[in-house]
Amino acid sequence: MGFTQESLAEAVGVEFSTVGRWERGVLTPQPWRRPRLARVLKVSLEELDDLLDPDVAGVPVSNSLQVAEHQTAPGKPDNGRFGQSGTAPVPGNELQEADVGKSPSPVKSSEPNRRIFLKTSGITAIGATLSTPPAVLQALEIVTSQDADTLDIAADCLEELVCHYSEKLPVAPPSEVYGDLLAVRKFADSLLVRSDSSTRRRADVIASTGWISNLLAVATSYMGNHGSSLVWCLDAERHGHNSGNRDIAAWATFTRATMAYYQGRTNSSAELSGTGQRIASPGTVVFAKLASHEMRSVAMVGDVRRMQEAKKRATAAIEGLQASTTRSGVFSIALSEDPPYTATSLLLLQRFEEAALATERVIETAYGADAGDHGGLSSNHSRTLLILGLARAGIGDVDGAVAAGRQALDGSVVWPTLVLARKLDQALMRTHRSLPEVVEYHELCRSLADSVTVGGNE
Known part of the structure; x- marks a missing residue:
């Protein structure tokens, strides 16, 4: 039994619809995807290149593909607050994989081999591996x-x-x-x-x-x-x-609230945060996280009074936590002088200097050399760096914003991280699109754009 499109997509780190387009010959894998695809298929990179592009064998991969930029419908303006439009912003240009269906006939002739390879030899070859129980x-x-x-x-x-x-x-x-x-x-x-x-x-x-x-x-x-x-x-x-165990249900509500937040569904996010606090046991990590999340959700709509109320609840909840509270992993909290998401809340209110200082404190205390990340840059650490980048961009520190943005993308890029990375990209491109470092960061974001779904739809 071979791979399905979805299981191959998961192994390679793309959407399953992308695999379908590879099979149909509509697209060909981009150069940066090929090493991972070759590892998954257990073939050499040269063998993969020959199978995908038999008529351009010996030509460097970067020259054997045509990269086309396709215009996408711009999102609503954010009016100064990221996510204000209610949808995850999308850059004006998306990097798409080469449309070989519109290429000259020599490249089109590779389509049967590519499809046969992906649908039979390659997929079947690794089917046994993936069908083996973990x-x-x-x-x-x-x-x-x-x-x-x-x-x-x-x-x-x-x-x-x-x-x-x-x-x-x-x-x-x-x-x-x-x-x-x-x-x-x-x-x-x-x-x-x-x-x-x-x-x-x-x-x-x-x-x-x-x-x-x-x-x-x-x-x-x-x-x-x-x-x-x-x-x-x-x-x-x-x-x-x-x-x-009420906390199991409360953490599930926290995940739903977080998804709603990154999708731009601010009211739903705030409502779910309140629901979760009613479910969670007082004095627990998840209660503190939900109160903190409510703080940033209401800040997104500019409700300063409710943000301050949520911050008080979050601060009180954190003060009640034990010193041995878990500080790493999914079910953890990053402890610093301020509740989690304080910097995000300040950023949403356009208090950029305060947001930058608050973020730097979080990075120092929660993600410093002593705290560690247990094997790499965590998704939470990456998002914190992007908040710092957005704050620095608001101040006008372009170099600092780009540096934070690039560091954030050094780890495994997941959907919420990409949402924030693209917000930083938009903020920089609005006012500094002529700077080389901004253009380079923009290209990096575009190259990652098709690896994770953004905007809430599967």
């Missing part, structure tokens, strides 16, 4: 197969795996984590089917299943698959209620 699932099945207390052992394993993937997801490409999480989630379901309601530790497995659904919700939102993320959020809420 190593984590094989491990779970082995350690729980011959013990009478299977549920007890499995419950311990699932709790540890929740912690493991909570740390891994912010720093790894979400498509690499998604497969493992899905396999573990199916395994947890099978345990619940095999056990009755009186089985010891069943409630623990239900809770872990809810936490895994929360992680799947975050992973799919990072990939821009918002419909899937919503389903996983609802599933996490259900398991949270069934297990009696």
Whole structure:
């Protein structure tokens, strides 16, 4: 059994519709995508180039493609606040992959080979690899197969795996984590089917299943698959209620509120933040995060009074947290002098210098050398850098804005990160489009534009 378009897209890090266009010969993979595609297909880069462009073998990849820029409908003006229009802004020009259907006949003649390669030899070759159960699932099945207390052992394993993937997801490409999480989630379901309601530790497995659904919700939102993320959020809420763990449901609501925020649905984001605070247990990380998120949501619409009220609640909630509170991973909070998202709220009110100072404090305390990111630049760290870039752009510090923007894109670029990166790109291009460093950052953003869905649609 070979890859589907969707599973190949996840492995390569593109939308499944892009794979379909590759197969139909409408597009050809861009040069920067080919190394990863070659690794996934387990062929050399030279073999991949020959199969995709047989008539230009020996010609450098950068010269064998024609890159066309296509004009897209501009979004509404943001009137000084990013996201003000209610939709995620889109740059005026999008970098599209080469339209070989309009190329001269020598390039068109490669279409049958390309389609055959992607649909049969390449996809089938890796189908066996992807159809093999992930190593984590094989491990779970082995350690729980011959013990009478299977549920007890499995419950311990699932709790540890929740912690493991909570740390891994912010720093790894979400498509690499998604497969493992899905396999573990199916395994947890099978345990619940095999056990009755009186089985010891069943409630623990239900809770872990809810936490895994929360992680799947975050992973799919990072990939821009918002419909899937919503389903996983609802599933996490259900398991949270069934297990009696309110925080599982509250984190699911936080993910929904965050998605709404980056989609530009400000009112929904604020309402979900309030709903989540009513669900969450007081004195918990998720309660503090929801209060902080409400602060930036209402700041987006310029409601200063409500922003200050939310900030007071967030500050009080953070002061009540224990010193041992988790500061890394999906279910964590970055502690500094100000509640999370204070800098974003100031930025939305166009208080740029204050926003820059607040962001620098967060970076120093939460993401400094001592804090660490457990293996790479986390998605939260990347977004914080982009907020700093937007603040510096507002001040007029172009070099600082570009430097922060480029550093933010050094890690794994996920959907919320790309939304902010493009906002910074727009801010810089409005007033400094003639500067080489701004043009270079603009090109970088365009090159990443088709890797993640922006705007909330699958």
